[in-house]
Amino acid sequence: MEKLEVLKRCPILREMDGEQLEIIADMATSEVYEVGDSLGRQGRSQEKVFIIEDGLVGIYLELGPMMHRQIQAASNFELVCWSGMLPPHRMYSTVRAIETTKVLAFNGKELAQLCQTESPIGCKVHRAVAQTIANRLNSAYTQLMGVTAQD
Numbered sequence: 001m002e003k004l005e006v007l008k009r010c011p012i013l014r015e016m017d018g019e020q021l022e023i024i025a026d027m028a029t030s031e032v033y034e035v036g037d038s039l040g041r042q043g044r045s046q047e048k049v050f051i052i053e054d055g056l057v058g059i060y061l062e063l064g065p066m067m068h069r070q071i072q073a074a075s076n077f078e079l080v081c082w083s084g085m086l087p088p089h090r091m092y093s094t095v096r097a098i099e100t101t102k103v104l105a106f107n108g109k110e111l112a113q114l115c116q117t118e119s120p121i122g123c124k125v126h127r128a129v130a131q132t133i134a135n136r137l138n139s140a141y142t143q144l145m146g147v148t149a150q151d
Contacts, residue, residue: 003028006053006104010077012128020121027111028104033057033097039081040091046084049108052076055101059136060094068094072139079132084108085115086129 003025007013013021030053033039040046042062057080059072071093074080080095085108115122 001053003030003104006051006077010051010079012079012132013124015124015127016121020118020124023114023118023121024106024111027106027114029106031103031105033101033103035097035099037097039095039097039103040083040093042091042094044091046081046089046091047108049082049084049106049111050080050095050103051106052078052080053102053104055103056098057095057101058098060096062094071143072136073098079129081108082129082132085112 004021007016007021007025007028013024016024028051031050033055039048039050039057042060052075054076056073056075058070059074059080060068061071062068074095081091083089083091084106089108111125115125
């Protein structure tokens with residue numbers, strides 16, 4: 001699938017017009033992650049932001065050196081590793097491929113710079129990142145309530 005087609009199908013970029021999507025598409029590179037590969041690690045610096053083109057990743061909370069728990073998953077056309085564009089560029093969870101996953105990868109700092117120089121794009125991208133964070137937080141709260149309701 002072409003980069004532009006992937007971006008058009010990405011829910012967080014729905015507000016972008018064709019010209020804005022082309023600017024963002026030019027910044028993207030295609031990458032493939034095999035089962036078990038990490039896209040980002042909790043507590044570590046993150047340089048890239050990803051939109052999943054095809055595949056499935058797990059979002060894990062590292063609870064200790066030998067213990068982790070999958071808290072969510074992300075699949076086609078979803079944004080992951082958004083920490084790569086927001087200071088302090090540190091991951092709050094680990095993102096790992098559950099199946100072979102093809103992504104569009106962006107240099108997070110370059111994407112952040114574009115958002116600063118191109119205000120209309122920046123506003124839309126930051127609104128989309130905020131929506132992604134809100135959705136993931138809501139899902140986490142729902143999971144937590146389900147766990148505590150069973151206790």
